Amino acid sequence: MPCSNVSNSGVLLQFASRIAVNAGEKNLPPLHLWQPQKIVDIDLSIDHQGQWFHQGDPFIRTELVRLFSTLLRLEADGNYYLITPNEKVLVKVAEVPFLIVAADVTTQADKPVIQLATNVSDTFTLDTEHPLRVITQANGEPRPYVLVRDGLEARILPQVFYQLVELAQMREEHQQTCLYLTSAGAEFQLGCFD
Template sequence: MTDKLEQLIAHYVSAHSPTERWQAGECGVGTFLIDGAGRWFHQGDEIKRLTLVRLFASVLSCEQGEYTLKTPSETCAVTVEESPFIIVAWHVSEVAQQYDLEPTIICEDNLGRLWPICKAFPLYMAEYKDQQVPHLQLNYGLCARIERNVYYQWAEIAKYNEQRQSMTLHSAGQAYELT
């Protein structure tokens, strides 16, 4: 990855705890669930404090399809119904040009965190409710589903390839097929 792209990522992406370095035992604090709408639950009760959800998100990781909250002293399993995060808004980066980068789309997830669509955080298609839907690959094995209204907005700016009958979205010098 180029230094310029790394600088852009550092400008937007929130720090995540170094969970890959922690190897703690299982905790016994009950069940955690992230539902299909991106809401977090503990023992069946919704966690409504956004700061607490952001804290949990900073220690969430996914390894071999298993989601866990990891701290230096304990590891808790998390059930995720679809994807842990949802992209709810987007804009074109105002600072990408400062780093001599091509126009870059910045996604905002349901926790207010920002993610540039680029080589480090690429778009990919995955099934959701029996349809292929774009998702954004995040760090630590995590992903975010692209909300329908964001997808429709992207469809308006995507380039249509008549021969392939597909739409392509461009960000940070990369092309991503939306269909």
Template sequence: MPYDPPPHLADLSLAQIADLVAQRKLPPVENWSPAKSGNSDMRIAADGRWFHQGGEITRPAMVRAFSSLLRIETDGGYALVTPQERLSIEVEDVPFIAVEAQIRGGSIAFRINTDDLVIAGNDHPIEMRSYDGAQVPYLLVRSGLWARCARPVYYDLAERALEADPDNPGLWSEGVFFALGAAE
């Protein structure tokens, strides 16, 4: 079955974005406790690229499929999980990158590098973290899995936040205020 990525966020209404978010059904990896475990020989680089045995996985559909099996373990490590097997995977920073953001009607919608869509709010907070010597916003995608905002996304959000209130830069989404100043 061919994979068709969703259209760009700029082309969608908030209702259409919410519908696409609701349609994405992920496997219940948090409920699976497979007996067999091992190492996947996979790595997610800090820039969001996926690698297997040193070679980059370039097929977006493969990355999307693997990302749906990803979970964070209680020890802070990451694993790809199926009902039969749990394979560790190296993650250099966080598993996802927020590559696009749109603000519509009091909500901030993000597209993740795996083409998942996330709307910031109580269940998907934004927090500032230190990365590569700078304060950068991170978005909770799901179940302890975070996305770092790509530089253009962060610059756009920061510009909007500074326009709204230069003394207390931040943005509202789904009734929640997210400060975009330096982390305390």
């Protein structure tokens, strides 16, 4: 489906106004109910560091980034869109849309529970609904991700990942030492080494 190109910066403010009217008050908006066919391209993007841009200029207002982040959806075509009842706005995402910027560990029933926070103020528990996965890059460095919601992932920043590694337990498997992290009764492998 073709995208209409819009260069007027006022369109961004109009779009934000429509979002504010259509968004839920306390919870996330009901994106699953909205299936707009009209696609708009106003040159929105998110870089590798989670910074949002409009026509190459970084967003300054964190409230606007938070608002837009609640309307973000990854669709079957592999593209990210901001969804409203009437239209969807293409968002070019360099890697994943969010970053994990903090982790807090508590215990419940003598079991560790890890709460994670994103750069757009989402907070959630690392568990089976929000699993962690680690990709080993070509240089051998781990690249950890966690599912935030509805197919949207966050990359875990290195300082947070190192905090999680310190909480992990070692286990010998297939002549390797593997690190496992437990949270809310779920177990996640962080990686293995010789």
